[in-house]
């Protein structure tokens with residue numbers, strides 16, 4: 001026998017031995033995995049089925065309930081199910097366990113936790129756009145980025161945006177002028193002005209420096225939001241395999257090219273300018289300098305000048321409560337992007353250009369649709385409730401008289417009634433009507449000491465919580481007095497969560513309230529608004545952002561700048 005054939009025989013034996021070991025090992029591993037999945041699922045089934053909820057059918061669970069339903073029917077169905085089963089309801093989407101919570105005590109257990117902070121899989125449609133930005137990231141990445149981004153929303157930074165808010169609000173007032181006397185959809189205008197403001201405050205792109213790409217970007221952001229919404233309410237689009245076969249995929253890729261193209265270009269230019277300035281010895285103020293609070297108490301605004309929202313949200317225990325009372329005066333304005341580049345360059349934070357892009361895209365998304373919907377709801381509600389609109393206007397007349405001057409930060413502190421109107425509108429029509437989390441561990445909630453199993457998706461029903469008669473006397477009536485201090489002081493903090501709460505609450509909360517006050521006060525100082533559609537005719541659609549499928553129809557007429565008598 002030649003040595004070659006010896007080698008061959010040994011080689012064959014090795015192959016045979018590998019085959020002998022490989023296949024049984026694969027089979028064993030598959031069995032172990034299947035048993036593990038079965039155990040997990042049966043545990044999920046066992047624990048899930050202890051919770052109240054509608055009967056489920058094999059394979060589909062409760063998913064068939066959504067079949068042939070229009071998106072605007074989902075709220076009604078959800079409310080009906082809650083009336084039947086209470087504030088903890090389980091549902092099965094195939095083998096996926098979804099637990100709906102609407103009791104503030106249960107919701108606090110989830111939202112106030114540092115453990116249950118992972119977003120549900122439903123947020124994945126944002127990934128091609130936002131990557132691992134703050135909204136969807138988890139674990140250490142989320143923690144470190146949150147720590148870096150939250151201070152860029154410091155009130156001192158926000159104050160430097162007041163003139164941007166004013167200028168853009170004036171612009172939209174002018175843009176709306178041709179609509180005088182007609183019925184039109186005010187959301188289009190609120191959406192446009194919101195994107196303009198965000199382009200300026202997030203990326204430092206002003207109207208003057210904006211070329212066609214700024215406009216294309218704004219349109220692309222709006223259209224991307226629309227595609228994502230469609231993926232939430234058109235159930236078949238939830239499957240990537242189906243979505244990828246539709247024209248939406250191509251459209252999405254085109255839009256993302258525009259969005260990412262601009263963000264990349266702006267980051268590159270800003271970084272180059274930063275380095276060029278640095279070489280000339282010109283360095284912008286750091287975040288720490290911009291947010292430093294002076295010791296002299298002369299600058300401290302009186303405690304009773306604090307906004308009402310500060311009291312309403314004080315139980316949130318999030319990371320947004322800086323020394324807000326301290327006004328350190330006008331500082332150089334820096335967009336969020338400038339601040340991120342600055343802190344990456346000076347070594348305060350370790351963040352790559354790609355991660356900066358993800359965060360800027362996230363702010364553009366989160367800051368856009370939410371405030372556009374929020375402001376549109378307020379205007380329509382004031383169009384319906386004329387006497388409340390007149391009270392708002394009288395307050396504005398007290399602050400501004402008949403002048404056309406822009407609002408200052410101090411003025412916004414005096415817009416107390418307008419603030420109550422905004423808070424009440426966010427109660428009845430929260431722009432983010434539900435929040436979803438994935439449970440990685442079992443958790444015991446207050447209701448009946450139920451234990452919710454790891455692996456389940458928890459859906460926090462903000463809209464339902466906000467309409468609970470236990471916390472709001474007449475929950476379906478628009479009543480800004482729900483936010484009088486005497487009515488808020490003893491209410492459960494988690495009975496009002498338009499911005500979520502706890503460690504993953506909205507970082508843009510203060511930005512949003514300040515912007516809404518300036519935008520709405522500017523519109524209302526210029527126009528009287530009227531809605532021919534009554535509130536009970538509003539057709540609500542709850543997906544990621546609460547909208548009206550009938551459009552935010554409104555009429556405007558020029559405002560005579562004199563105080564009016566309130567009935």
Ligand code: HEM
Pocket residue numbers: 134135136146362363366367368370371374430431432435436497498499500503504505506507508509511512
């Ligand atoms: C009325 C306006 C707004 C409302 C009602 C609102 C509401 C919310 C809610 C409910 C969440 C939690 C979402 C979740 O857990 O799934 C959230 C998160 C977030 N919001 Fe807002 N938001 C508003 C405006 C803004 C603005 C203006 C910005 C930025 C300029 C912003 C930036 C963010 C970011 C970055 C997050 C993710 C925070 C994290 O996960 O750590 N939001 N917002």
